[in-house]
Amino acid sequence: MSRLLMALCLLFSVMSLSSPVLAQGVMKIGVVNLQRAINEVAEGKKARANLESRMEKIKAEVESRRKELETMQESLEAGEMMLSEQALAEKRAEFQTKYVEFQQMVVSSEQEMGLLQNELTNDLLEKLYKVAQAVGAEAGYNLLLESTAVVYVNGVADITDLVITRFNDKK
Structure with missing residues (x-):
């Protein structure tokens, strides 16, 4: 939603500033798919691989804790008849504490991954x-829009491949 709003604001501001361009009769418009560019540039692939690696580590830790809780619960259920009320209450309290810690760990992990x-x-x-702006300026575009915010425009050039190539060449 924010991308759409940003694209519309950009469109209106450029159109209001570009009345001399409109008076000349030709306005060169292009689109770029930034999400695709993020996924396809080398830096994006590397960042995604690092993120997935960290996610796998966190998932493994969460799964380990979950299994620990299951084992603890099974032990608690099996020992219900054999334990004294006090020992049973202590085991339940310990289980409850570990369960709350587990839930907090899951929430914290999700937040950490989202922030990262x-x-x-x-x-x-x-x-x-910055790369898209440079490519657009060099190619003489008056307006570049994020392609996911555009449903259809006749005669618009998609410069995503050029942006990806230029970005990778800069590195």
Whole structure:
């Protein structure tokens, strides 16, 4: 939604500033798919691989804790008849504490991964914007739009491949 809003704001501001261009009769418009560019540039692939590696480690830790809780619960259920009320209450309290810690760990892990993904994406997007602006200026475009915000425009050039190539060449 924010991309669409940003694209519309950009469109209106460029159109209001580009009345001399419109008076000349020719306005060169292009689109770029920044999400595809993020996925296809070398830096994006590397960032995604690092993110997936960290996610796998976190998933393994969560799974290990979940199995530990299951074992603890099975032990608690098996020992219900053999334990004294006090020992049973202590085991239940210990299980409850570990369960709450597990839930907090899951939430914390999800937040950490979301923040990391946003950080990587935002950093890469900023770099891609600069490359797209340079490519657009060099090619003489008056307006570049994010292609996911555009449903259809006749005669618009997609410069995504050029942006990806230029970005990879800069590195």
